[in-house]
């Protein structure tokens with residue numbers, strides 16, 4: 001099976017750029033700073049970026065956010081952000097990913113505005129499409145720790161960039177520390193984005209918060225991320241679970257992320273099984289492959305091994321993922337690419 005998951009063309013729908021930066025990419029970014037003569041302190045922290053199994057520094061999901069700040073500091077210059085995006089897309093391509101929706105939170109840094117941040121990622125995506133056969137799109141993130149006025153500003157930028165670059169900017173998403181902020185405060189901004197033609201995905205149920213889970217499902221996003229605490233056995237209620245089952249909203253599942261952030265105790269008790277058995281569409285994703293030391297192939301492998309899924313079931317999950325990509329009109333092409341490779345093997 002090992003080679004099978006590696007060789008199967010795969011779809012990535014939940015990958016945060018700064019959390020996806022690998023150690024080799026970090027080293028290249030540090031070389032960029034050294035070559036440009038810019039003093040950079042990341043060197044001292046690079047070995048602290050990754051989270052190993054049972055890492056004693058991690059007590060909950062909140063502890064993980066500090067790790068991403070190391071990568072965020074490395075992408076504070078437009079040139080470095082572009083390089084990080086190109087290298088990360090290249091890595092996904094090298095392990096058989098054929099379509100990716102990369103997400104990232106626009107930041108005002110000392111060296112670029114949020115608008116420049118968005119434009120830099122778009123530029124990198126366009127450049128990478130000339131070099132590799134990976135179809136890449138951009139989902140603009142809203143951090144739930146941000147003020148509503150900032151979220152509104154990012155939604156305005158997302159709407160503008162979607163108008164200008166409809167083939168790249170396909171959606172918006174809500175992420176960040178799940179213990180901070182309320183979805184209901186961000187709802188008007190997300191409604192505006194949806195009305196403007198952007199698709200929406202929400203990190204949902206990362207912690208037990210019945211009221212918010214119900215509000216999110218009622219909003220009917222195009223997809224949700226994680227969906228951990230929705231089933232009653234995992235901190236949800238009969239009401240949250242039946243709302244999800246009725247809505248059939250696809251769930252972006254990130255197995256290793258949930259284990260390393262201690263949202264799930266171990267792989268075998270992960271809520272994937274509940275979702276799969278209830279016929280809720282699932283998409284296997286990495287979340288933050290750099291921080292959690294994983295890859296898209298590895299996540300597929302772990303899923304197959306843990307839940308005893310055979311090759312045909314893995315292909316079925318991947319073909320189904322194509323139904324939920326945010327880019328319009330690509331479903332058939334992607335499914336054909338997958339079928340062509342799988343028929344040859």
Ligand code: IMP
Pocket residue numbers: 016017018019065068072103104105106141143175176177178203206257287288
């Ligand atoms: P960036 O948006 O490219 O800077 O990627 C890092 C950001 O993604 C973090 O600061 C968080 O806001 C978000 N993020 C990464 N992993 C998770 C997660 O597991 N839950 C919620 N938010 C996350």
Ligand code: ZN
Pocket residue numbers: 014016175203225287
């Ligand atoms: Zn995430």
